[in-house]
Every structure is written in structure tokens, then in C-alpha cells.
Amino acid sequence: xxxxxxxxxxxxxxxxxxxxxxxxxxxxxxxxxxxxxxxxxxxxxxxxxxxxxxxxxxxxxxxxxxxxxxxxxxxxxxxxxxxxxxxxxxxxxxxxxxxxxxxxxxxxxxxxxxxxxxxxxxxxxxxxxxxxxxxxxxxxxxxxxxxxxxxxxxxxxxxxxxxxxxxxxxxxxxxxxxxxxxxxxxxxxxxxxxxxxxxxxxxxxxxxxxxx
Amino acid sequence: xxxxxxxxxxxxxxxxxxxxxxxxxxxxxxxxxxxxxxxxxxxxxxxxxxxxxxxxxxxxxxxxxxxxxxxxxxxxxxxxxxxxxxxxxxxxxxxxxxxxxxxxxxxxxxxxxxxxxxxxxxxxxxxxxxxxxxxxxxxxxxxxxxxxxxxxxxxxxxxxxxxxxxxxxxxxxxxxxxxxxxxxxxxxxxxxxxxxxxxxxxxxxxxxxxxxxxxxxxxxxxxxxxxxxxxxxxxxxxxxxxxxxxxxxxxx
Numbered sequence: 221x222x223x224x225x226x227x228x229x230x231x232x233x234x235x236x237x238x239x240x241x242x243x244x245x246x247x248x249x250x251x252x253x254x255x256x257x258x259x260x261x262x263x264x265x266x267x268x269x270x271x272x273x274x275x276x277x278x279x280x281x282x283x284x285x286x287x288x289x290x291x292x293x294x295x296x297x298x299x300x301x302x303x304x305x306x307x308x309x310x311x312x313x314x315x316x317x318x319x320x321x322x323x324x325x326x327x328x329x330x331x332x333x334x335x336x337x338x339x340x341x342x343x344x345x346x347x348x349x350x351x352x353x354x355x356x357x358x359x360x361x362x363x364x365x366x367x368x369x370x371x372x373x374x375x376x377x378x379x380x381x382x383x384x385x386x387x388x389x390x391x392x393x394x395x396x397x398x399x400x401x402x403x404x405x406x407x408x409x410x411x412x413x414x415x416x417x418x419x420x421x422x423x424x425x426x427x428x429x430x431x432x
Numbered sequence: 433x434x435x436x437x438x439x440x441x442x443x444x445x446x447x448x449x450x451x452x453x454x455x456x457x458x459x460x461x462x463x464x465x466x467x468x469x470x471x472x473x474x475x476x477x478x479x480x481x482x483x484x485x486x487x488x489x490x491x492x493x494x495x496x497x498x499x500x501x502x503x504x505x506x507x508x509x510x511x512x513x514x515x516x517x518x519x520x521x522x523x524x525x526x527x528x529x530x531x532x533x534x535x536x537x538x539x540x541x542x543x544x545x546x547x548x549x550x551x552x553x554x555x556x557x558x559x560x561x562x563x564x565x566x567x568x569x570x571x572x573x574x575x576x577x578x579x580x581x582x583x584x585x586x587x588x589x590x591x592x593x594x595x596x597x598x599x600x601x602x603x604x605x606x607x608x609x610x611x612x613x614x615x616x617x618x619x620x621x622x623x624x625x626x627x628x629x630x631x632x633x634x635x636x637x638x639x640x641x642x643x644x645x646x647x648x649x650x651x652x653x654x655x656x657x658x659x660x661x662x663x664x665x666x667x668x669x670x671x672x673x674x675x676x677x678x679x680x681x682x683x684x
Contacts, residue, residue: 235502235526235527235528236502236506236528236530239502239503239506239528240506243506270552270553270555270556271552271553271555271556272553275553341651342625342628343434344627344628344629344630344631344653345628345629346554346555346599346629346630347434348555348599348600348630348653349434349435349436349437349477349630349653349654350434350435350437350477350683351433351434351435352433370435370683372477372507372508373434374508374555374599375555376554376555392433393434412508414506415506415507415508415530416506416507417472417475417506417507420506421506
């Protein structure tokens with residue numbers, strides 16, 4: 221039986237992620253855990269994350285989970301969500317902190333000066349709500365999801381990968397930004413699939429059946 | 433492009449969904465889990481629960497509701513009402529809420545907004561502002577379910593909560609709430625233009641045109657309504673189709 225570890229480092233609404241995974245894969249064992257041994261033993265790993273990246277990095281370090289997460293990104297189906305995406309990168313503007321450096325790139329903030337939409341209206345930060353995700357590259361996790369489907373976002377920072385080859389999804393909010401990345405066994409998204417109704421559940425379902 | 437959100441609101445009193453007129457005269461509107469499920473099916477972008485339970489001991493009754501809804505409904509859930517301290521925020525988030533809204537407690541102790549935002553992140557903190565017009569072009573913030581005038585200017589308070597770290601504002605016109613006469617568009621627009629965080633307009637929706645007006649004239653990022661959806665007058669989908677016809681970007 222498949223086990224999926226939802227990494228619990230005290231940041232974010234883990235219950236929602238776990239409930240959504242249980243919903244799409246009732247046969248799987250979903251473990252919300254901060255235990256490195258359990259994470260290492262799991263078949264799949266999900267790293268959610270909310271709030272500020274410095275707090276998330278500190279919480280990971282305090283719980284001694286940095287190492288096991290980096291290992292998971294090399295060894296098994298790995299899904300990063302929101303800050304769980306951002307932490308894969310190098311340097312974050314927020315709190316001037318370094319991430320796990322699994323992928324090369326930066327984590328800048330949406331510009332502080334008022335951003336404008338194409339129609340000239342002011343764009344608010346955080347970017348909060350349902351926005352379109354353009355599927356830049358084909359990927360098994362996009363199965364049964366329309367190109368341009370809307371997902372639920374809430375964030376003020378975004379990832380800017382150095383290597384465009386890892387970009388799997390792109391979204392427009394004042395500027396085009398990377399909303400999904402993929403490399404080998406890693407898939408990570410800026411939006412919240414666990415809060416994105418049917419499209420989000422489809423992505424989680426795809427993840428639970430993905431064998432990279 | 434980011435879609436404008438439609439948010440059905442459920443007022444919860446001691447574990448039941450109710451709807452009042454001008455914050456009094458409560459009518460029962462049904463089982464929260466069932467209603468939340470229906471709204472999700474109709475394409476609601478989020479659901480807001482406002483706990484209006486008067487007594488403190490009845491307030492924990494909302495926790496099992498949030499847990500049950502969060503296990504079945506996979507869209508964002510906001511919960512407000514009776515939030516007094518950071519521990520209350522954590523309790524609601526742990527039950528499955530994605531955002532917690534605070535109102536009177538924020539006015540009484542603005543530091544609560546900053547502390548909660550620092551602890552759980554701005555994206556989880558909504559400040560609800562109940563505003564009432566006191567003279568032309570001037571609105572003041574009322575607390576305690578609309579009974580107490582704080583004396584704060586609504587626009588200045590909105591700017592202040594943004595500075596304190598709120599991630600969103602839920603703005604309710606006390607003059608319009610329950611009247612079905614439409615949003616107070618001047619108020620909505622004044623606050624929307626004053627802040628850089630998203631604004632949810634609330635209070636007074638009686639038809640679908642009102643929702644479109646809130647976005648187009650009020651410049652709200654999201655619109656919240658209760659009774660037009662509760663009693664089956666309109667579905668969320670009808671509301672979205674109407675807004676799309678008016679040229680508003682929605683998730684359909």
C-alpha cells in the first residue's frame with residue numbers, strides 16, 4: 221500500500237492537504253509527520269507551506285528535516301506546495317534567506333509599487349484568488365486538467381528559476397511568473413491544489429499515481 | 433487574469449446557519465456542511481463562516497462544523513466571529529480554516545492583527561470592518577455586531593490594518609446589511625482605492641446586478657452575499673454567468 225508523508229513543520233494548513241489526499245486516494249496511507257524516519261520511509265512526499273519563507277526554513281532546521289527533504293527531492297515522487305515550492309530554490313528576498321538550493325533561481329516579491337493589470341486597474345498584493353495556469357510543458361501531473369485552468373493562489377513572492385527547462389506552468393499577474401516547476405521526480409506548484417476544487421483534486425490524484 | 437471571487441457567507445449561531453436583517457431577527461437557513469457542499473458544487477470561490485453566537489461557551493460549536501466542512505469541501509474557508517487572541521486564530525486554522533477574520537478584537541487591540549500575522553502569516557488574517565455612514569463621504573467603524581461606534585474612520589482604519597499585516601479586508605456596510613438595496617458603492621470604492629490588499633465587499637446584496645456593481649463600481653476584488661444564495665433565489669453559477677456577461681473575469 222502506498223504511503224504519502226505530508227511534512228509537518230508547523231507551517232500551514234496541513235489538515236487540508238491530508239484530507240484532500242485522502243479524498244483522491246482512499247487506499248493510500250496519508251501520514252502528517254515531522255518524523256524524519258517516517259518521511260524517509262514514505263513512498264511519496266508532500267511539502268506544503270504557508271506564510272513567510274524565513275519562518276519555514278527556520279522551522280525545518282529546528283525539526284532537523286532539511287536533510288530528509290533534500291533526499292526526498294532526489295529519490296521519490298515529491299510535491300511542493302506554495303512555500304514548499306519556493307524553498308526548493310536558492311535565495312529568497314523575503315528575510316534574505318537561502319532555501320534548499322535543489323533548483324537554481326531566486327524568490328522575488330511582487331513589486332511594491334502598485335502593479336497594473338492590462339486594463340489599467342491596480343493589482344493587489346498578496347496575489348489572492350483563482351488564476352489561470354498555462355501548461356508550459358506537458359507533464360503527467362497535468363493529466364485531465366485543461367490548459368489555462370484556474371487554481372487558487374495566495375502569495376506575495378514567486379519563483380524565478382534560472383533554468384527555463386524546469387518551468388511546467390506559468391501565470392500572469394502584472395507580470396508572467398512561474399506557477400509550476402518540474403524536474404525528474406519533483407513537481408512543485410505555487411498555487412494550492414488542496415484548495416482548488418476539482419482541478420486541484422485532479423492534480424493531487426495525478427501525483428498519487430505518478431511513477432517518474 | 434485573476435478572477436473576481438464570489439463568496440457565499442454563512443452566519444453560524446450555536447452550530448446552525450442563520451441570516452439576520454440589520455444584525456437582528458435571525459432566521460434558520462439550514463445545515464452548514466450541506467450548504468457548504470452545495471455552494472462548492474455551484475462553483476463558489478470561497479466560503480465564509482461568521483460565528484455570531486452571543487455566548488462564549490457556545491462558540492466552540494463552530495469547530496466541529498469547520499472540521500467537517502474542511503474534510504469535504506476543497507475551496508478556501510474563512511472563519512470569523514469571537515476571535516479575541518492569537519490562540520483563537522490557531523484553533524480555527526487547526527480546525528481547517530484557511531483564513532481567520534477578526535473585527536471587534538482588532539479595534540480594541542490593533543496589536544492582535546500584527547501578532548497574528550507574524551505568527552500565522554498575513555495570508556491567513558482578514559480584518560472585518562463594519563462601517564456606517566456618519567456624514568456625507570464619512571464612515572465610521574462599528575464593533576460588537578454593529579452596536580458600538582468605535583469612532584474610528586473606516587478608511588483610516590483600513591489603511592492601518594494593512595500596515596499591521598492584514599492580508600485582506602472584509603468590508604460590510606452596516607447601513608445596507610440585510611436591506612437588499614445593494615452595496616454601499618461609495619464606501620466600497622473609497623476603501624478599495626485606499627489599500628493595496630484585496631477587498632471583499634459585503635452588505636446589502638439583493639440581486640445579481642448588485643454583485644457586478646460591487647466589482648465594477650466599487651472596485652472590490654471579491655463580493656460576499658448570504659441571503660440571495662441561501663434561499664435558492666440564485667445559484668452561485670447564475671451569479672457568475674451574469675458577471676461574465678457584464679465583462680467581469682470569473683472562474684466558471
